[in-house]
Amino acid sequence: MNDDRWGHLRTQCEALEPGSVLLTPVSDRRFDVRRTDADLIVVSFADSGEERPLWREQFSVLVDQLETDRIDLDALQPGVEPYAVILSLADEFAVRADALVYEPDSDVDADEGEDNPFVVPASEARTQVERIHDDALLLAALVERLDLVDEADLSRLDTDVLTDCYVLSSDVQRGADRLRKAAREPILERLGPDQTLHGRYGTVRRTTRTRRRPKDDETVFAALDDHGVPREWVTGVDPSKLDVVVEATDLEETDVFDVEETVYAQKTGIDEDEKYSRLQGIADRIESLEGPEGEALRDELETIENRLEDALSAD
Known part of the structure; x- marks a missing residue:
């Protein structure tokens, strides 16, 4: 790969919108470009945090193939996928019908062409x-x-x-x-019966909630007949009437109700003072920062706000 082509590829990587990510076509893995050097491009995969160097000489091998034949994206091996995705950023290569193709004479401006399917914008990433x-x-x-x-x-x-x-x-x-x-789920795995877990902002405890609903009429009436309970006592199978019958007779709850128990974590306390103190401390520290560090942090917060405004506008 000559210097001009390599330089253009590096420029395209560095021009990616901050916060955007790239997506591999087969394994569906997200990654971003960490840096570009004279002989490699370093990418990082979001699902594992793994950093991987993509070597200039390997790009050359793929470019040589593309100049004579297309590369079917569906058949790419995992190790080759990020190379193909990076190459798709260059103006002379394009994705056409699930294949990467070489289009050196294309007169379509890169900014006006079709969206690259492997680039996920920051608002969606x-x-x-x-x-x-x-x-x-x-x-x-x-x-x-x-x-x-x-x-x-x-x-x-x-x-x-x-x-x-x-x-x-x-x-x-x-x-x-x-x-x-x-x-x-992870909270419930750590909560034993009657146990309470404490955090900075509040507490939770393990609680079991029981939900009941009447069985079908035929099943309920059969159970009532077996226990000598007049049907008119619960005509229409009113749950509140069934409750009284269960309490006043030897009829079992499970004979007339489908009983379902749900285990959940119940919030039992909130420390609003601690939350407010924490938020106020963060705000005070940001406000008190001076010089380049403070300016950089405020710029970062403004960038986050702009990203959300763009995302909401897009919806």
């Missing part, structure tokens, strides 16, 4: 956890900017601001609920 963080940060900034005293103040907001408040609240709630459910 964020993980669910990153989305929760970003949404919560935006909602917190919005609430702070609006200086709301209570929920009644929402009625005085302009329609566009009220819409943003609703959208962000919904996104944070949905994302937080997914995170809560994902945390439930």
Whole structure:
């Protein structure tokens, strides 16, 4: 691979939008470009954190093949996939019908051509956890900017601001609920019966919830007949009437109810003071930072906000 071609490939890698990732066509693995050097391009895979060097001489082998024949993407070996993806960034190569092809004379400008299927933009590349963080940060900034005293103040907001408040609240709630459910199983594995776990912001304990629903009418009436209970006592199979019958006779609960027990982690305490102190401490430290370090951090927060605004606008 000559210097001009290699230089162009490095430039295309370095021009990728910050936060965007690349996607392998067969194994469906996400990776990003960490750096480019004179003889290699270093990539990092998101699922493992593994860094892998992609060598210039290996790119040359693939380019030689592409100049005479197409490369079928479906048949790529895992070790070759990232090479093909990186090559697809160059103007002279394109993805056509599940194949990487060489198009040296293409007159389609790279910015006006079809979207590269292996490039995942930053707004879509964020993980669910990153989305929760970003949404919560935006909602917190919005609430702070609006200086709301209570929920009644929402009625005085302009329609566009009220819409943003609703959208962000919904996104944070949905994302937080997914995170809560994902945390439930490992929490339950660490919670023994009647045990309480304590964190910085609150506590949880293991609780068993029992849900019952009447069996079908035929089964219930047969059980009542077997125990000499008049059917009219529960005509229509009213659950509240069944409760009384179960309590007042020798009829077993399981004879007339399908009983289902659900084990879950119940929130039993919240330390709002600790949460507020933590958030205030973070805000104070950011505000007190001066010089390049403080400016860099504030720029990073502004970038996060811009990313979320772009994502919300895209939806």
